[in-house]
Amino acid sequence: MRAARAVLCLAFGETIVWAGFYYLFPALLLRWEADAGWPKTWLTAAFAAAVIVSALVSPVSGRLIDRGHGPLVMGSAALSGAILLALLPFAETLPAFTLLWLGIGASMGGCLYEPCFALVTRALGADARPAITRVTLVAGFAGTLSFPLNHFMAETAGWQGAVWLFAALVGCLGVPLIVLGARALEASAGLLAEPHAPIRTGEAAASPALVNSASATAASSAPAPALLRRPLFWYLAAGFSLLGFNHGVVLNHLLPILADRGVSLDLAVLAAAMIGPMQVAGRLALMLAGARLSNAWVTTLSFGFVITATLCLIAAEFAPLLVIAFVVLQGSGYGVLSIMRPVMTREILGQARFGAISGAMAVPYLCAYALSPFVGSLLWAAGGYDIALATVAILTLVGLACYRAALRHATPPAVPPGPTAQPV
Numbered sequence: 001m002r003a004a005r006a007v008l009c010l011a012f013g014e015t016i017v018w019a020g021f022y023y024l025f026p027a028l029l030l031r032w033e034a035d036a037g038w039p040k041t042w043l044t045a046a047f048a049a050a051v052i053v054s055a056l057v058s059p060v061s062g063r064l065i066d067r068g069h070g071p072l073v074m075g076s077a078a079l080s081g082a083i084l085l086a087l088l089p090f091a092e093t094l095p096a097f098t099l100l101w102l103g104i105g106a107s108m109g110g111c112l113y114e115p116c117f118a119l120v121t122r123a124l125g126a127d128a129r130p131a132i133t134r135v136t137l138v139a140g141f142a143g144t145l146s147f148p149l150n151h152f153m154a155e156t157a158g159w160q161g162a163v164w165l166f167a168a169l170v171g172c173l174g175v176p177l178i179v180l181g182a183r184a185l186e187a188s189a190g191l192l193a194e195p196h197a198p199i200r201t202g203e204a205a206a207s208p209a210l211v212n213s214a215s216a217t218a219a220s221s222a223p224a225p226a227l228l229r230r231p232l233f234w235y236l237a238a239g240f241s242l243l244g245f246n247h248g249v250v251l252n253h254l255l256p257i258l259a260d261r262g263v264s265l266d267l268a269v270l271a272a273a274m275i276g277p278m279q280v281a282g283r284l285a286l287m288l289a290g291a292r293l294s295n296a297w298v299t300t301l302s303f304g305f306v307i308t309a310t311l312c313l314i315a316a317e318f319a320p321l322l323v324i325a326f327v328v329l330q331g332s333g334y335g336v337l338s339i340m341r342p343v344m345t346r347e348i349l350g351q352a353r354f355g356a357i358s359g360a361m362a363v364p365y366l367c368a369y370a371l372s373p374f375v376g377s378l379l380w381a382a383g384g385y386d387i388a389l390a391t392v393a394i395l396t397l398v399g400l401a402c403y404r405a406a407l408r409h410a411t412p413p414a415v416p417p418g419p420t421a422q423p424v
Contacts, residue, residue, distance in 0.1 A: 002188065003123075003124070003131070003184075003185055003188040003189070005184070006180075006181045006182075006184035006185035006188060007120070007131045007134050007135060007181065007185065008134070008138075008181070009177045009178070009180050009181030009184065010116060010120070010135055010177070010178060010181035010182065010185065011134055011135040011137070011138035011139060011181075012138060012173075012177050013078075013173075013174050013175075013176075013177030013178035013181055014112070014113070014116055014135055014138070014139040014142075014178070015138055015139045015141060015142045015145065016142075016145075016169050016170055016173055016174035016177070017078050017081070017108075017111050017112065017170055017174045017178070018112060018139055018142035018143075018146075019142040019143070019145045019146035019149075019166065019169075020081075020082070020085060020146070020166035020167070020169060020170040020174065021081055021085070021104055021107065021108050021111075021112070021170070022108065022112070022142070023142055023143045023145075023146035023147065024085075024146055024150060024162075024163070024166055025047045025101075027146050027147045027150035027151065027162075028150055028154065028159050028162060028163070029043060029044070031154055031159040032097075032159065035159060036094075036097075038094050038097070042094060042098075044373065045374075046094075046097065046098040046101045046102075047101060048370040048371065048373070048374065049098070049101070049102060049105065049370075050101040050102055050104055050105030050108070051105060051108070051366055051367075051369065051370035052105070052366065052367055052370045052371075053102050053105035053106050053109065054105045054106065054107075054108040054109035054112070054366060055109065055362055055363045055364075055365070055366030055367050055370070056109070056363065057105075057106050057108075057109025057110060058109045058114045058115070058358075058359035058360075058362035058363060058366070059356060059359035059360045059362075059363065060109075060359065061073050061077070061109055061110045061114070061115045061118075061355070061359055062114070062115065062118050062354075062355030062356045062357070062358050062359025062360070062362075063353075063355060063356045063359065064355070065115060065118045065119050065122060065355035066118075066122070066353055066354070066355040066356055068186075070115070070118075070119040070122070070182050070186060070355075071178075071179050071182035071183045071186065073110050073111075073115060074110060074111045074115055074116065074119065074178050074179070074182055075111075075175055075178055075179035075182070076110070077106075077107045077108075077109070077110025077111040077115075078107065078110075078111040078170055078171075078174050078175045078178055079170075079171060079175045080103070080106075080107050081103075081104050081107030081108065081111065081170065082167045082168075082170040082171035082174070082175065083167070083171070084100050084103045084104050084107065085104060085163055085166060085167040085170065086163070086164060086167035086168075086171075087100055088100055088160075088163050089159075089160035089163055089164070111178060113135075113136075113139075113338065114358060114359060114362040114366075115355075115359075116135065116178075117132055117135075117341075117342040117358065118342070118354060118355040118358045118359065119182055119185065119186070119355075120132055120135070120185065120342075121342055121346055121351065121354050121358070122186075122351075122354060122355060123185045123186050123188070123189040124185075124189065125346075125351055126346075128342070128343065128346070129295070129339065129343045130287070132339050132342060132343065133283055133286060133287050133339050134287075136279075136283050136335070136338055136339055137280060137283050137284065137287070140276060140277075140279050140280040140283065140335065141276075141280070143276050144276065146166075149162075149165070149166075150162045150166070153165050231409065232348070232349070232406055232409050232410065233349065233357075233360075233361075235402045235403070235405045235406035235409065236344070236345065236348055236349070236361070236402070236403065236406040237360075237361050237364045237365065238364070238398075238399065238402040239303075239399045239400065239401075239402035239403030239406060240337075240341050240361065240365050240399070240403070241364040241365045241367075241368040241399070242368070242395050242396055242398060242399030242402070243302075243303060243306055243334070243337060243396055243399050243400075244365045244366075244368050244369040244372075245368040245369065245371075245372045245375075245392070245395060245396075246306055246310065246372075246392050246393075246395065246396045246399075247306070247330070247334045247369070247372075248368070248369040248370075248371075248372025248373060248376075249372045249373070249375065249376035249379075249388065249392050250309075250310065250313065250330065250389075250392065251272075251275065252372065252373040252376065253373070253376045253377075253380070253385070253388070254268070254271070254272050254275075255268050255269070255272060256380075256385070257313065257385050257389070258271060258316070258323065260317075260384070260385050261313075261316045261317040261320070262317065262320070263316070263320060263323060267323065271323050271326070271327050274327050274331065275327055275330060275331040276331070277331070278327055278328055278330070278331020278332050278335065279331045279332065279334060279335025279338075280335065281331070281332055281335075282331060282332025282333065282334075282335035282336045283335050283336060283339060285332065285336075286298065286336050286339060295340060295343050295344055295347055296344070296347075296407055298336060298340055299337065299340040299343075299344050299403065300400070300403070300404070301333075301336075302333045302334070302336045302337040302340060303333070303337075303396065303399065303400040303403060304333070304400070305329045305330070305332060305333025305336075306329065306330060306333040306334055306337075306396055307393060307396050307397055307400065308325075308329050309325070309326045309329035309330035309333060310326075310330075310389055310392055310393040310396065311393060312325045312326040312329065313326045313330075313389055314386065314389045314390065314393070341361075341365075342358060344403075345357065345358055345361055347410075348406055348407070348410040349410075376388055376392075379391055379392075
């Protein structure tokens with residue numbers, strides 16, 4: 001199978017697991033609240049804890065991907081998540097329900113974007129950006145798949161039927177697509193050719209992909225890289241985490257924020273529904289732009305778009321049409337950043353042990369995103385949504401400053417030693 005088809009398999013597999021593990025929760029939240037009588041605060045706290053668990057699992061998944069176990073990691077994580085999802089209807093108590101979601105969180109840490117992008121970057125190196133863009137273009141419609149399908153199934157067979165349907169979709173379609181795509185992508189890059197075996201000089205000269213595989217394997221057995229203890233790593237992690245925090249606060253509080261600004265409920269729902277398509281539109285624009293803009297400047301523009309979107313949301317109280325500008329800027333800016341995070345992590349921190357570094361980078365990012373709805377509520381309680389949005393805008397500006405500081409302190413990524421080493 002060619003690399004392009006392998007990426008397409010991964011894209012459709014990611015769409016299914018995102019729809020089944022991530023978007024299923026908000027799609028069925030009100031039904032769980034009404035059917036079981038469990039408080040919404042506890043239910044949302046359970047999901048936030050699941051996202052934090054996924055963050056903590058990400059570094060482990062990344063290290064295993066570095067060692068050449070990507071297809072096994074992603075496939076087993078998706079399969080175990082499908083099994084846990086199928087058990088949800090049997091959870092008769094809130095603690096049991098929460099425990100199952102913590103397990104699903106661990107599965108998410110092994111099969112969603114972070115491990116997927118680590119595998120793609122390991123296989124394609126500097127050519128990973130187009131492949132990551134294709135994955136996110138397709139998987140950007142996961143919410144579009146999840147919300148209406150969950151609603152239809154819940155209306156006809158109860159929320160239990162909806163959960164079982166998505167457990168079957170993940171197990172029967174998502175898992176095979178992910179495993180097939182991951183194995184084919186690594187095979188197309190020569191990474192399945194005995195990745196742990198030593199490579200002779202002649203073989204290395206004939207196959208640069210095997211050089212990358214060997215160097216990554218050797219690095220993966222070494223202690224944690226010194227980069228994780230340097231300010232460079234934390235500049236980059238802080239920048240991306242603060243932007244993720246912005247999106248989490250704005251997205252989860254969007255309906256009450258717009259209501260606070262006098263926007264009608266119909267328009268508010270439409271605005272919320274259009275953020276996903278705007279993410280896809282931003283990714284399409286990135287694909288069409290090609291190499292005309294450097295990765296560094298594309299990422300800077302993404303920060304700028306999101307900061308401007310927050311300012312538009314603040315000003316929408318006086319000019320409601322700015323809601324349209326907010327949707328376009330927030331959706332496209334954040335949608336592009338989901339591609340540029342792994343791309344810039346590789347450019348700034350290098351490709352050696354990329355899975356481990358990417359997994360470590362995911363911990364503060366996902367934790368910030370998971371805690372953002374609660375922190376947004378605290379900011380609202382302290383001074384209303386004007387104060388909350390102003391604080392979020394300032395923090396995102398700080399995130400941009402951290403990202404630019406990482407660029408200034410970055411050094412070119414190292415290449416594997418030896419006369420046959422190729423740039424990665």
